[in-house]
Amino acid sequence: MFIILCIISFSLSSYHCQTIKHLNEISIEEELPINSMVTSLTDKIPNLDQSNEYDLVTPLSTDLDLFSINHSQHTLIIKTRIDYETICLKTHHCIVSVSIAVSNEDTIDVYILPIRIINKNDNLIRFLVNRTIIEIEENDENWFQKTYSLPKAYDDDSDSITYSIYLQNWNRPDGLFEFDEKNLLLKPLKKFDREEQNIYLLRLIAHNQNDVSTDIIIVIKDLNDNIPICHHNQALFLISNISSISKFQLNATDYDEGDNGTLEYSLMNSLVGFSIDRFNGDIKFDYTKWIRSNQSILIINVTDHGKPFRLSTKCSIEIQLTFLYDIDFKSNISSINRTEVTIDVESVDLALGLFAIYDKQYNNSCHDCLIHINTSVNDIFSFNYLTYELYLNLNSVILMKILTNYFHNKENVSLNVQIDVINLKYPSIRSTKMYLFIINFNKLNLLM
Numbered sequence: 001m002f003i004i005l006c007i008i009s010f011s012l013s014s015y016h017c018q019t020i021k022h023l024n025e026i027s028i029e030e031e032l033p034i035n036s037m038v039t040s041l042t043d044k045i046p047n048l049d050q051s052n053e054y055d056l057v058t059p060l061s062t063d064l065d066l067f068s069i070n071h072s073q074h075t076l077i078i079k080t081r082i083d084y085e086t087i088c089l090k091t092h093h094c095i096v097s098v099s100i101a102v103s104n105e106d107t108i109d110v111y112i113l114p115i116r117i118i119n120k121n122d123n124l125i126r127f128l129v130n131r132t133i134i135e136i137e138e139n140d141e142n143w144f145q146k147t148y149s150l151p152k153a154y155d156d157d158s159d160s161i162t163y164s165i166y167l168q169n170w171n172r173p174d175g176l177f178e179f180d181e182k183n184l185l186l187k188p189l190k191k192f193d194r195e196e197q198n199i200y201l202l203r204l205i206a207h208n209q210n211d212v213s214t215d216i217i218i219v220i221k222d223l224n225d226n227i228p229i230c231h232h233n234q235a236l237f238l239i240s241n242i243s244s245i246s247k248f249q250l251n252a253t254d255y256d257e258g259d260n261g262t263l264e265y266s267l268m269n270s271l272v273g274f275s276i277d278r279f280n281g282d283i284k285f286d287y288t289k290w291i292r293s294n295q296s297i298l299i300i301n302v303t304d305h306g307k308p309f310r311l312s313t314k315c316s317i318e319i320q321l322t323f324l325y326d327i328d329f330k331s332n333i334s335s336i337n338r339t340e341v342t343i344d345v346e347s348v349d350l351a352l353g354l355f356a357i358y359d360k361q362y363n364n365s366c367h368d369c370l371i372h373i374n375t376s377v378n379d380i381f382s383f384n385y386l387t388y389e390l391y392l393n394l395n396s397v398i399l400m401k402i403l404t405n406y407f408h409n410k411e412n413v414s415l416n417v418q419i420d421v422i423n424l425k426y427p428s429i430r431s432t433k434m435y436l437f438i439i440n441f442n443k444l445n446l447l448m
Helices: 084-091 397-403
Strands: 002-005 008-010 013-015 018-022 026-029 037-040 053-056 067-070 075-078 095-104 107-118 131-137 162-167 177-180 185-188 199-207 211-221 234-239 246-249 263-267 274-276 282-285 297-304 312-321 325-330 334-337 340-345 353-359 369-375 381-384 389-392 410-423 430-442
Touching: 026 037, 053 067, 084 107, 107 211, 162 177, 234 246, 234 282, 263 274, 325 410, 325 430, 353 369, 369 381
Parallel strands: 018 107, 026 107, 131 211, 234 312, 340 430
Antiparallel strands: 002 018, 008 013, 037 075, 053 095, 067 075, 095 107, 162 199, 177 185, 199 211, 246 282, 263 297, 274 282, 297 312, 325 353, 334 340, 353 389, 369 410, 381 389, 410 430
């Protein structure tokens, strides 16, 4: 039996995500002499003598601080008087769990050793099994009609036996299960959701003059009740490389386990050039096989392998191919250094230049393109969407303030210009380019 434990402090060091390991239960009689040996730890814990250090974890209650370790002998010994009536009747059970922390370099393991305190008697009661596993269906609509049998304890002296049941932390399982002691039945008190908790650990204790316990492990069986989930309602597959295979990882999960949580992927609208791995959801784009399409959204069907019915969902991925267009600004009145454009304005009525959109696949100009211009200074430009020519906007308040500022005959304006191009016929094809425009105004020449 393993339980994951994260972050345990031991000897002022930090350890991460180690395991709690349950050792087999041992028994000792009450009233053993102080310092007498309980058990050899090297028999219980593997490679103990090779560990960096080990010691007992201090118990939560001082009433249960009954043992100590003889490190020279690697043994667990009696620390103080162990009185059955004091310990067992007070705590309603006779199992004392000792936690031993063992450190090895940057790891720590905690071994829990259940020690049963024996009231001296000729014959001991016993269970015929060490543990019982009970499987309960997840979200069972008929939970209130179900009962589950628990193991019976036996006493060769035929003494009367009573029973009690606890969770591993010695709390009663109130709100989870009802215990029918007379018939040794466990009744669920609600439906169980495996995604909330998939296992419950209980301990059934049999009482007479001696106590004995057995583990009851409740396993919540998975029901295929969760549909696959896309982590983004509509993801973006940005394709900017023309020379290699582009890849996109679809992010989908299913909170069920086993086959109920195993996913399979398929394209619902098969676009030429796109493929998907049915097992891991990897999407590939191969430019050499691509044919233009008016669709810009990939629809992926994600299905689990659950039984009796498979559940599925649809994920949408927007496609943007940004490699296809070259965007250039051409002008007879400007000097252009890559994306920096310097314009000496000669006339406020003439075009400053035009944008040329070149289609690298068809080797010609784009005739179905829509250009949108964003600038850091609003309304200073006007744009002819038919000729792609750029003009000064004579209705711009900012431009008029510049031109009518007679204190400065010469003035320049620097602004960032973003050009967004989208193909109206094939909306997945689009490109963006940034420019720095420096516009020089010689107002004496402009006003002559």
